[in-house]
Amino acid sequence: MSEAPCIAAFGTGSDVGKSVVATALNRIFLNRGLRTAPFKAQNMSNNSGVTPEGLEMGRAQIVQAEAARIPPHVDMNPILLKPTTDVGCQVVLMGEAVANQTAVEYHTRKAHLFDTACRALDRLRSRFDVVVMEGAGSCAEVNLMAHDIVNFPMAEYADAPVILIADIHRGGVFAQLVGTLACLPPERRDRIAGFIVNRFRGDIRLFDDGVKWIEANTGKPVFGVLPWYTHIAIEAEDSVIIESPPTVLPGRGTRPAVAVIRIPHISNFTDFDPLSAVKGLDLFFIEKVQDLSGFAAVILPGSKNTRFDLEWLKTTGWSRRLAAYAEKDGHILGICGGYQLLGNRVYDPQGLEGVPGTTEGLGLLPVETTLMAPKTTTLSRFAWGDVQGTGYEIHMGRTDRIGGAPLFTILAQNGAAPANTEDGCISDGGRIMATYMHGLFDTPAVTRRWLDTIGLGRLDTGDTPAGPAARDREYDRLAEHFENHVDTEAILRLIRRSPPGNTAV
The missing domain is CATH 3.40.50.300 (P-loop containing nucleotide triphosphate hydrolases)
Structure with missing residues (x-):
């Protein structure tokens, strides 16, 4: 042929x-x-x-x-x-x-x-x-x-x-x-x-x-x-579509809003496409430092250079805004690199993201991350209590909990029994949580569960487009x-x- x-x-x-x-x-x-x-x-x-x-x-x-x-x-x-x-x-x-x-x-x-x-x-x-x-x-x-x-x-x-x-x-x-x-x-x-x-x-x-x-x-x-x-x-290929997002003022209308911090090395920004389709919910990517009090939740997305983006959050003043938002009982979700950002420290002994060393994290979750090879790449099935979902992991390194509780139970990775049965962390108060799982919002039941945890369970996601x-x-x-x-x-x-x-x- x-x-x-x-x-x-x-x-x-x-x-x-x-x-x-x-x-x-x-x-x-x-x-x-x-x-x-x-x-x-x-x-x-x-x-x-x-x-x-x-x-x-x-x-x-x-x-x-x-x-x-x-x-x-x-x-x-x-x-x-x-x-x-x-x-x-x-x-x-x-x-x-x-x-x-x-x-x-x-x-x-x-x-x-x-x-x-x-x-x-x-x-x-x-x-x-x-x-x-x-x-x-x-x-x-x-x-x-x-x-x-x-x-x-x-x-x-x-x-x-x-x-x-x-x-x-x-x-x-x-x-x-x-x-x-x-x-x-x-x-x-x-x-x-x-x-x-x-x-x-x-x-x-x-x-x-x-x-x-x-x-x-x-x-x-x-x-x-x-x-x-x-x-x-249709999912966009390039993050150019979310470059230079404007400052927004949520809370002045009738619709609740969720913010995604547009960090410099943002990755997998299409994780949030299903959220943008939820009826009655506004989703904003924001970059310029602003007040967060009007948002129902703030998300820290994936990052391809966690240590650089941590320093950016600190020098721009975002770290102080996030800390103040957390102190006022704000809901924060970290995904993949965002999970690493929320912890106490990021260790990079091999210099995978630059000069070897340690970068202090935001200190909002009791976890510590060590960057190391090889890269983890898995298709995963997980459980959040009685709700099951699917997603995928792409990250360098391991994050260890020193407090809080795991967020998800991993049921399978790449079609086999998982090497680690726990993923993520949720704070003692339940308002700050993080996971390595990309694509979690592709499962409508997981989206509903998360919306319920941030006080938006009233939103109807029954016919929200999501998943393959x-x-x-x-x-x-x-x-x-x-x-x-x-x-x-x-x-x-x-x-x-x-x-x-x-x-x-």
């Missing part, structure tokens, strides 16, 4: 809609009877998840695998870079953390990494009918092209046609498209099969002349113009939205040019 064809979704910049288009294509191809799989050679994100094998990969490709209704596998994202500083990152290779490197150090390994990505793509092409490839950032960053292994080098290896995506909401959409083409050598311009214009607001007919101008001046078709949508909930089944409905909505506004048949013709022998499109 011949190798499966590939199609690539590249962008004129970051956060223009590449992941959403790739997700839509995976569901559309699935609906056409194709065995489809996602692929991104290298993902840079602190938003990650765990495969059934207990390996780590980018959350965006897990979402795309869900859209294709297949289990996620590290071949879909062989290289994951998790930023730890402005110039360094943790390198996760084929699902396992292998090094902390600067950008310069990483570039010296590009040949080996590109080969690893190619082998992963080869395996996917042997197992599926079509592979939907996603690019990274702008595909025309001239200063980075020599080191790029995600965009055109991978498309060239797979002989994949490229759909170029631009975001009209940012402004300058014509310059985005024409400028991207101008920065590319002729052979790479020729690989671009056409365009999708994303996030259009208003009467879409007003852009008809714009479509004609783009096609006349580039010689390439516009496959479609996607209107802005608010009726579909709810996300599956959103992928269908996305595919319908896409097909209503994009020439899907033209895109299907791009992959029909060399279909695998057993594929009927």
